[in-house]
Amino acid sequence: MRPTSLRKITDDIIPPLFIVWTCVITTLAIFIPYLRGSTLDGIKVIVDGFYNPNQNIFFPPYIAGINPYALIYLIFFTSLPFLHFIHKLRGRKTDRRTGSPIFATALHAGFTLFCLLAVLQTTGLINYARGEFGIFASKSGEKKNTAIAGKKLYSFIQYCREILPGFHNAQLLTDMDLSNDPGMITQRMLAYYLYPIDIRNVRGGRPADSIIVFDKADAVASVPDGFKVIGTFDQSSVIAIRKDAP
């Protein structure tokens, strides 16, 4: 690839960058007064919002109620006529592929905005990773699981494993709404961490040999006949086994 001369940089790269960055700074200057709190805090919130992980979708950080990508496309499309005008003024050669400089210009502008977004997203990622590092780095497996599941839930899970070692078919009794989060994910976590204590009836057809009561009012009273309480975690969580169990 031929080396990039200074003239190529001044002719091909600086003008589109200049226009695009002018548009970016103008847009930020318009919206900065709408940022909550101090300007620096507001910018940090927005930057961190560019890496807001979710397993289903990354929502963009809205700026004064506006999707930042709408702003990006606004910058993109408004910078194109300026760049096209500059190309015409300079009598630039047309794009050798399409006969028009507009698409090459669009790519320049697009790549510049891509770099801007990559910087924002990577900065957000680094800030997010720093937070995770503080929580998870050099911690034992139990401490990590506690951070994920929550102290009460994971302590209860450890308690259950102590009281009920080995394979069991257990029935879960709870006041949580299991058809929606957070109840649904709590039940899934319980099922995952407790296994081979089976609370999701994976080994179907077998009668329950134990009862796990979690987060239920009157926990002890809710234990059905035929079962005896063998462990009390707290007022709302107990463990019971069949009275006739060996």
Add this chain to the structure above:
Amino acid sequence: MTPFLALTILIAPVTLGYCLISLMDAKKTIPVTLGLALAYGLGTGLLTLWMFLLGALRAPLTTGTINYPLATSIAVCFLFILKSRNKSPGERLKYNFPSSRLDPLSLVFLLFILLQTSYVFWRGFTIPTSTWDAFATHTFNAKILFYEHSLKYLNNMPHSNYPLHVPLLQAWLALNIGAWDDQLINVIFPLYFLATLIVQYHFLKSHVRVRWALLGLVFLVSSPFLVYHATIGYRDFTLLYYNFTTITLLLFWREKKENVYLILAAFFAGITSFVKLEGSGYLAIHTLLLTVILAHEHPMVLSKKLKIFLKFFIPGFSVCLSFHVYQYLAQAGALSHDALSFNLYHLGLAPAVDYVGRLRTVLEKIIQNLFFSNNWNILWLILVVSLLRLERKNISFEIKLLSWALVAFAAIYIPAYTLTQHYFWIAQTEASLSRCILHIFPLVPVLIILINYPKKN
């Protein structure tokens, strides 16, 4: 326990995969790094298929029943390699380091890629099972398989109709570790990420210069959604790896006409269907892409084309059908049919609804996701501009095929979401669309690079 224990255990299936690739690649056309990236997919895929076969035959899933055949296979492959080799022992493993140094811009690209990669590996090696689907479905299923040593409770496992590659691989890892470890069973996922990078790099390098190939990787890892998914133990990234690798292998085959690429493509296409249910649809697309490739092979006679087609079709569809036939015959009466489960066997047209309105909603959601979410940077915009910039005479076959691959994926998903009961997943939730787009996303940076690469270079 450190992740290096799990990595050491994974050497076995990678070795098997690499030995098989070496045996098939008589002309040594596959570079070492690409071979290792492919060996990971091949070896782990064969391993889980073997475990599935054991489970289907009601044999116990233990280290004995799995590892002895694995070790024997590796030993047999080694013997064949030694026998077939006519070069000196050291030559085969010689690695040719790149002779030219990277220019400053390429170094910047490389640093960006390394930053994202180190985050993926740090997160994948540090944070244990922590996400919804892992707790609810596949990692939970893996734990069941680990404790029960069989598939006998498959029917009662969550989403029992879902393919088993990832749960089986995690269960195998735990069996070899000797205990269930919430952390170590997730080390497989960063390796899929690394393998994808290597495959994409090698594919691009065969068409463009190093700087542009690295730029392609920069585009790939600039998607925060993709990078995050490589760390969270969902099956979507695994599907991305197998799907993307299949397509690149088909294109490699077109270029080099070596059987190794075709057979690997067939196997990877089959395993795609063993990772997630959507993979079965992707297998159909892979078959279509091969058909298009063969249709453009003008000097080739029809009988040869048919032979090549069958070389791909038979292995690929055998892998796919083996799981579905087992599921449908052995479990069909009791397959779960709940609204939360994507169920291939109970797809139905939603009766008497406003399909036009649904189509509008589906298209709106797709456009919102591609251009206004924080998933993909603005790569889809750059792709659109690149396609508009394309002159008809400059459209290479690769660009055409990859563009048609994107169209084919859209042609599956848009009708599927519009016409069936799964409209719910796109209209009422954000739970599926981004992940479906993720499976085909690597095609986007590849297309951008191929379209914009200056022909003179």
